[in-house]
Amino acid sequence: MTRITVINPNTARAMTAAIGARARAVAAPPTTVTAVSPAMGPESIESHYDEALAVPGVLAEIAAGERDGVDGYVIACFGDPGLDAARELASGPVVGIAEAAMHAATLLGRGFSVVTTLSRTAGRAWDLAHRYGFAAACRGVHACDIPVLELDGDGARETVAALCARAVEADGSDTVVLGCAGMAAYCDEIAREAGVPVIDGVGAATALVESLVRLGLRTSVRGEYAPPGPKRYSGLLQPFTIPGAV
Structure with a gap:
């Protein structure tokens, strides 16, 4: 069974529900789709400022998905915020809408x-x-x-x-x-x-992630999308510290 998490980078729960319904409508059984919103971030993304502040919440959801064994992810905002960073963290494919x-x-x-x-x-x-x-x-x-x-x-x-x-x-x-x-x-x-x-x-991103997982394809870890190395983060970003930092 393929597990896909669709991340709505804003915190509008009603929009997240609608996005989840759309994603589930195109997914084929036995794929399961879970739509989530970050616990922190803007209620909508309509500026570069909004987009920048949405990224930590997106990455927190990617980290949560990795702990739960999620197979692939959709970033459901048309700016594709945090896409590159998400690919560094995720073991499965990540696609922006x-x-x-x-x-x-x-x-x-x-x-x-x-x-x-x-x-x-x-x-x-x-x-x-x-x-x-x-x-x-x-x-x-x-x-x-x-x-x-x-x-x-x-x-x-x-x-x-x-x-x-x-x-x-x-x-x-x-x-x-x-x-x-x-x-x-x-x-x-x-x-x-x-x-x-x-x-x-x-819908397009959900179907694409589903297909990549079915084909057994993952993001290349050679070069740019390799997992980030150990590093400490301070202040509000301390929870994002990469394990292994001394």
């Missing part, structure tokens, strides 16, 4: 548009498209300017759906990537209206 969604989009068409939350986060989406090698395929990043914690509010789905349709037309895209885990709950509805594949990173 932006990474997975962009990969999936390039398998389904020549170009994709990203529909995200606030305008200030568009730069981060472009950064990741460049990092993952998909900048040429990303034809536009569009913000609905709905805060993360209001994505389940009245009219939010309709606003996102309308923006997806406009993005496809404006960019000439073949697919749409939803740029927030909080949009996962209405991915299927938007896809039916958009007329093109609409990719939710939570």
